Amino acid sequence: MSPVTSDLLKAVRRHKKGVVVACSVHPRSAHFGIAGVHADAIRIKLTSPPVDGKANAECCSAVAKLFKVAKSRVAIIKGQTSRQKSLLIEGLTVPEVLDRLKSVTE
Numbered sequence: 001m002s003p004v005t006s007d008l009l010k011a012v013r014r015h016k017k018g019v020v021v022a023c024s025v026h027p028r029s030a031h032f033g034i035a036g037v038h039a040d041a042i043r044i045k046l047t048s049p050p051v052d053g054k055a056n057a058e059c060c061s062a063v064a065k066l067f068k069v070a071k072s073r074v075a076i077i078k079g080q081t082s083r084q085k086s087l088l089i090e091g092l093t094v095p096e097v098l099d100r101l102k103s104v105t106e
Contacts, residue, residue, distance in 0.1 A: 010040040012097050018073075018090040019097045021063070025083050027055040032062065034104045041084065042101065056080065063087055067100055 011022045022041040029045035036043055044062065048054040056076055064071045067089055079085035089097065 007037040007040060008042075008098055008101050011037055011042050012094055012101070014094050015088055018088060019092050019094055020077065021087045021089060021097065021101075023059070023063075023085045023087055025055060025059055025085055027083075032058075034066070034101075037101075059085065060087070063089065066104065067092060067097065 013020050024038060024041040024043050025046060026035070026043065027046045027048055027050040029047060031045060032047050033045050034042060035045050044059060046055050046058045046062070048058040060074045060076065061071055064074045067074075069089060069091060073090040075088045075090075077086050077088045
């Protein structure tokens with residue numbers, strides 16, 4: 001098992017409604033994107049500032065687009081005001097999430 005896979009396994013866990021992904025969000029970045037895995041969390045660069053929920057909205061929207069699910073199926077369940085967040089993605093399985101994350105982080 002490669003280190004990326006091991007780190008990804010630590011960042012993703014099963015939930016009764018879908019999958020929870022640990023994220024480290026970096027608002028006000030120059031470019032948007034998934035910047036890999038760091039400290040057992042998916043690193044997400046956002047261009048929005050962390051004001052009035054703009055960064056949270058961009059984060060949910062970006063994750064929904066990444067996993068090809070409706071925006072209503074992605075929710076922040078922990079860390080509304082923190083850079084460290086737990087996102088619930090409803091309707092997906094852990095293997096589906098890991099496959100998609102591997103394709104964008106390698």
